[in-house]
Every structure is written in structure tokens, then in C-alpha cells.
Amino acid sequence: MGRTADVRVEHLTKRYGDVVAMADVSLTIPSGEFVAVVGASGCGKSTLLRILAGFERATEGVVEVGGVPVTGPGPDRGVVFQDYGLFPWLSVRENVAYGPARKKLPKAQVREVADRFIAAVGLTRFADRYPGQLSGGMQQRVAIARVLANDPSLLLMDEPFGALDALTRGDLQTELRRIHIETRTTVVFVTHSIEESVYLADRVVVMTGGASHGVPGHISRVVTVDLADRDVTSPAFNAVKREIAELVHTVPAAV
Ligand SMILES: Nc1ncnc2c1ncn2[C@@H]1O[C@H](COP(=O)(O)OP(=O)(O)O)[C@@H](O)[C@H]1O
Ligand SMILES: [Mg+2]
Structure with a gap:
């Protein structure tokens, strides 16, 4: 236990035929960090994760895990989806x-x-x-x-708790947070839940856009969760939640 990798994504663009799913996404994650990715449906969260997993190739850009370009799936990257598989x-x-x-x-x-x-x-x-x-x-x-x-040196999770009831979800969030503190494995965690992102992550990547907006998916902001504890009922926690919610709901102007 204890391998952990940094992640470097630079000017990543993904096209499906004529559709630009995601454009110019850049993100650097130091090893050991827990990053959550939030954003409306279709903004490219899963695409980003699949590219990091090596299931799909970037159309353009740099994608490196532990300093090594991603060219396909590998045992250094563990992937957890919503269905348990x-x-x-x-x-x-x-x-x-x-x-x-x-x-x-x-x-x-x-x-x-x-x-x-x-x-x-x-x-x-x-x-x-x-x-x-x-x-x-x-x-x-x-x-x-x-x-x-x-x-794994990088854990990639795509809405892993999305199918669970609220109580079970809370238990698994607590457990994942504890496991991350123990293992310090780098994590990229995609979720629809802003509360979940603030509870778990060191930083929250907010994505917007997507085909239905006429703007390619892209990162609108990266919010550092600067909270000593993760008391979901505290005013400080709610202030971070509100900040992220406003970013998520800001619809980008079509080009
Ligand atoms: N295999 C594919 N072929 C064509 N378009 C795709 C494919 N996969 C994803 N897309 C498009 O890319 C965009 C991002 O999708 P996705 O990454 O699944 O979004 P999210 O996970 O944020 O909901 C969407 O507009 C989606 O329609
Ligand atoms: Mg998705």
C-alpha cells in the first residue's frame, strides 16, 4: 500500500466526430490529493475520467499519470463506477x-x-x-x-455512490474519506452531489458547458476546500457549498 501518483492534464480536447465534447481542459493534481469533479450532465466529467483511465484517447493534449503518458488502461489506475461491476x-x-x-x-x-x-x-x-x-x-x-x-496509484471514481440510498451513501463517504487519509492514494471523484464533493475533496473542479449548451465542456473554476473539519451542518461548509452551486448553475454563453 502507499503508491500514489500525480496527474497532469494539459490542453486536453476530446471530439466525437464533429462534436467537441471537451475543450482545453488543464488540471494538475499533486500526488495524494483528493479531487472531486462536479458539473451538470454532459459537461464532460465522465469523458475526463475515461481518458485518465485510458479507456478513451484524448483528441489533443497531454495526459500523464505519475509522469507517464496515458496510452491505455493499466493496473496503476483503479476505476470504480456506479454499477459495482x-x-x-x-x-x-x-x-x-x-x-x-x-x-x-x-x-x-x-x-x-x-x-x-x-x-x-x-x-x-x-x-x-x-x-x-x-x-x-x-x-x-x-x-x-x-x-x-x-x-493503484490513482483511484478514479465515477458517481460511485449514485445508486445508493442517502444513509448508505453517507456511510461510504465517511469510509472513503478515512481510507483516503490512511492510504493517501490520489483520487479523482466525479459526482453530481455538491455536498459530497465538499465533504470529500481537497479541491473541487467545477465543469460547465457541454454539447447541449453549444459550448464544449470545460473547467470553469477549481475551488480549494479550506475546511479544518467536514461538519456538513457548519456555516463554513455551507458557504463553500453555495459558492460551488453558483458556479455549477452559471450557464456558459453559447459561441
Ligand atoms: N461515445 C460518445 N459519442 C459521442 N458523444 C459522446 C460520447 N460520449 C460522450 N459524448 C458527449 O460528450 C459530452 C460529455 O459527456 P460525458 O463526459 O458523459 O458528460 P458527463 O459525465 O459530465 O455527464 C456530452 O455532450 C456527450 O453527449
Ligand atoms: Mg457522467
């Missing part, structure tokens, strides 16, 4: 062990790694269960444990 025919332990097992580590070590991350997400009692026997929140915990077991 678990193997239903494997137990919790087997799902989490999947990556370490592929590294051909000794069996005992694979199990030790799997059990450590299963414990980290509070699922020790459920290690022998199958995904179909677990709630959505528990399945997403497994998905997070599975990604962490690969020891």
Missing part, C-alpha cells in the same frame, strides 16, 4: 483477490491482501458471500476493496 460467480474474497491473484503472488499472500482490504471496508463477516447476497452498499464496498487490493 463485480463477478457474480465469485465470492467477496475471490472478487477482491482477483487482481492480486493475477499478479501470481503466493496464495497465502493473495488471501492476506484480500482479507486486509475486506476488513478495511468492514465486510470481514461477509467474505464468503456472493455479490447477489449483498445490498448495493455492500457490493460497492466490495468494488472499492477490489480496486484498492490492486494497490
Whole structure:
């Protein structure tokens, strides 16, 4: 545990045919930082994440993780989506062990790694269960444990808690925050929830635009969350939320 990478995105543009989905996006993330990306639907959040994951190529621009240009997916980058993407025919332990097992580590070590991350997400009692026997929140915990077991230097999350009820979502936010403080893995976390972004992130990247606005998606502002604690009921927390909400709801002028 403990690998962590910086991220460098410079003048990134992504076109789909004639459609410019995203234009001139530049963002530098020091290693260990937790960055949230918020913005209205279609502004390019998922596109940015998929390009960092290596699932898609940038049309133009520089994309580097840990100083290495991204040319495709790699085990250094762990990706968590809204749907858990678990193997239903494997137990919790087997799902989490999947990556370490592929590294051909000794069996005992694979199990030790799997059990450590299963414990980290509070699922020790459920290690022998199958995904179909677990709630959505528990399945997403497994998905997070599975990604962490690969020891990624960058964690990419696209609305990972979007399908969960509010209470479960709150629990997972608390847990993710704790895991990040412990591991210091760099995180890029896409969310629709401004509150979630302020609770979790060191900085919040606000994106606007998108095809439906007639302006390519782009970064409108990066807000540093300068809060000592993350008490969601505090006036300081709400002031940051309000600032970001205003930015999100400012519709860019069409060109
Ligand atoms: N495979 C694709 N082909 C064509 N257009 C796409 C494709 N993927 C995304 N887009 C367009 O790119 C823009 C950004 O999409 P996306 O990154 O999914 O936005 P977000 O995640 O912020 O909702 C949208 O206008 C969307 O229609
Ligand atoms: Mg999206």
C-alpha cells in the first residue's frame, strides 16, 4: 500500500466526430490529493475520467499519470463506477483477490491482501458471500476493496455512490474519506452531489458547458476546500457549498 501518483492534464480536447465534447481542459493534481469533479450532465466529467483511465484517447493534449503518458488502461489506475461491476460467480474474497491473484503472488499472500482490504471496508463477516447476497452498499464496498487490493496509484471514481440510498451513501463517504487519509492514494471523484464533493475533496473542479449548451465542456473554476473539519451542518461548509452551486448553475454563453 502507499503508491500514489500525480496527474497532469494539459490542453486536453476530446471530439466525437464533429462534436467537441471537451475543450482545453488543464488540471494538475499533486500526488495524494483528493479531487472531486462536479458539473451538470454532459459537461464532460465522465469523458475526463475515461481518458485518465485510458479507456478513451484524448483528441489533443497531454495526459500523464505519475509522469507517464496515458496510452491505455493499466493496473496503476483503479476505476470504480456506479454499477459495482463485480463477478457474480465469485465470492467477496475471490472478487477482491482477483487482481492480486493475477499478479501470481503466493496464495497465502493473495488471501492476506484480500482479507486486509475486506476488513478495511468492514465486510470481514461477509467474505464468503456472493455479490447477489449483498445490498448495493455492500457490493460497492466490495468494488472499492477490489480496486484498492490492486494497490493503484490513482483511484478514479465515477458517481460511485449514485445508486445508493442517502444513509448508505453517507456511510461510504465517511469510509472513503478515512481510507483516503490512511492510504493517501490520489483520487479523482466525479459526482453530481455538491455536498459530497465538499465533504470529500481537497479541491473541487467545477465543469460547465457541454454539447447541449453549444459550448464544449470545460473547467470553469477549481475551488480549494479550506475546511479544518467536514461538519456538513457548519456555516463554513455551507458557504463553500453555495459558492460551488453558483458556479455549477452559471450557464456558459453559447459561441
Ligand atoms: N461515445 C460518445 N459519442 C459521442 N458523444 C459522446 C460520447 N460520449 C460522450 N459524448 C458527449 O460528450 C459530452 C460529455 O459527456 P460525458 O463526459 O458523459 O458528460 P458527463 O459525465 O459530465 O455527464 C456530452 O455532450 C456527450 O453527449
Ligand atoms: Mg457522467
